[in-house]
Amino acid sequence: MRPRRASEPLSSAGGRAQETEARRLRDTIEILVRRFAIAERADVACCGMTVAQAATLEALRRDGPQRLGDLSRQLGITPSTLTRNLARLEERRLVMRDGDPRDSRASRASLTALGHEAADEVERQELGFARAVLARLEPAKRGTTVQAVEALVAAVFHATEACCPGAFSHLAPKNEPGGTRKRRTRS
Numbered sequence: 001m002r003p004r005r006a007s008e009p010l011s012s013a014g015g016r017a018q019e020t021e022a023r024r025l026r027d028t029i030e031i032l033v034r035r036f037a038i039a040e041r042a043d044v045a046c047c048g049m050t051v052a053q054a055a056t057l058e059a060l061r062r063d064g065p066q067r068l069g070d071l072s073r074q075l076g077i078t079p080s081t082l083t084r085n086l087a088r089l090e091e092r093r094l095v096m097r098d099g100d101p102r103d104s105r106a107s108r109a110s111l112t113a114l115g116h117e118a119a120d121e122v123e124r125q126e127l128g129f130a131r132a133v134l135a136r137l138e139p140a141k142r143g144t145t146v147q148a149v150e151a152l153v154a155a156v157f158h159a160t161e162a163c164c165p166g167a168f169s170h171l172a173p174k175n176e177p178g179g180t181r182k183r184r185t186r187s
Contacts, residue, residue, distance in 0.1 A: 067106050094112060134146075
């Protein structure tokens with residue numbers, strides 16, 4: 001039996017319940033995404049940068065120096081947007097660009113010492129917000145909640161891969177096929 005496509009209507013009482021659950025999931029995720037986007041904008045505004053600039057710093061902090069094309073793909077932005085973000089970050093002495101030792105035609109971006117400090121501050125603010133959210137949950141439900149969100153992200157990854165292969169790979173958890181997302185701390 002083939003799986004039902006998302007665009008196919010559901011039928012029967014079970015189908016209506018599933019439709020109601022799908023709407024609740026969509027509406028709840030929309031609220032969650034908007035709230036976290038607001039928190040993220042507020043966090044980075046305190047650091048004097050845009051969300052895209054903060055994401056650039058975080059990617060360089062997590063994965064180290066990168067070729068510009070790789071960084072652009074990882075962030076899911078166009079090379080021209082990355083170039084503008086890097087120019088602003090270079091003006092603030094948070095990143096630097098230099099030649100790629102393996103390809104003289106390519107450039108790499110890396111964090112400066114000030115860039116590491118700025119990325120660390122964004123990370124502290126984001127973790128502070130996440131701790132505040134967890135503190136509002138019953139202690140016994142915290143681990144289960146985090147596991148449920150991780151399972152939801154995995155399900156989103158697989159549903160996205162079914163319709164748009166590779167579209168989510170720059171954000172995929174590292175344990176998913178094609179996933180590159182990982183946390184790395186400065187050494």
